Amino acid sequence: MTAKQANIDALSRILGGSFGLYAQTHAYHWNVEGPEFRQLHATFEEQYQNLWEALDEIAERIRSLGAYAPASLAELVALAGDAPAPAQSADAMVAALIAGHEALADELRTAIATAQEAGDEPSAGLLTDRLEWHEKELWMMKASRK
Template sequence: MSQQANIDSLTTILGQTFGLYVQTHGYHWNVEGPQFRQLHALFEEQYQNLWEALDEIAERIRCLGAYAPGTLSQLMALAGDTPAGAQSAEAMVEALIAAHGELAEQLREAIATAQEVGDEVSAGMLTDRLEWHEKEIWMMKASRA
């Protein structure tokens, strides 16, 4: 495993985090229904966390000597599938549970890659991100029970 594989992995995480940020912010704008206030606030907390994570991940890529993707087209190419647009509040929550789960799986792979090349700083940052995504999944699942 090479340092370039580690950088590529971080770059993928950056793009996927950007895609989830856009999806979550759109849901924040468009959610409606009896759970509006709760979900509007939840989605805002999530997109703010994701926005801050983008900076942290991009700066880590720079610390490793590479350029972080800096254009909308680059980020969207890395973001993965186009997220579902506005829909029912329940469908939004389900879509976000799935999206956080997909990103969590990518984070696990990225953590393993960072550890293989001895990049403990990236592994630690990614582990923190994984912990946050898993907690968000749990909270969203618990709120629908």
């Protein structure tokens, strides 16, 4: 496999992972309840909106490399990986999102290295920006649980 194809594949995995986390976060936005409802409802909305916008950026980056972005629901779901178990409580939702952001951050670190190996600085920059956002969200969610 060429470095360019490895880079495209890594971007595709990030697209799928972001899609999965988007769907999970949006569902939690709809279903959260409890004493922290307003705060979590707003937080989840901010997160899913950011993830939705990121999908377009990542897909367009794949297109700019001359490949077709995964476009069917089946492709995106397959790239998203295993679906997390449904969470019912607000605490379980936050814990599941922490796990989801951590998993995607790990995948982003790998994808950044792959983009750098391919000499694709624009992709590395995009992915680094995404990693920064996920790390900030992780910090805020973890801090809110103390």
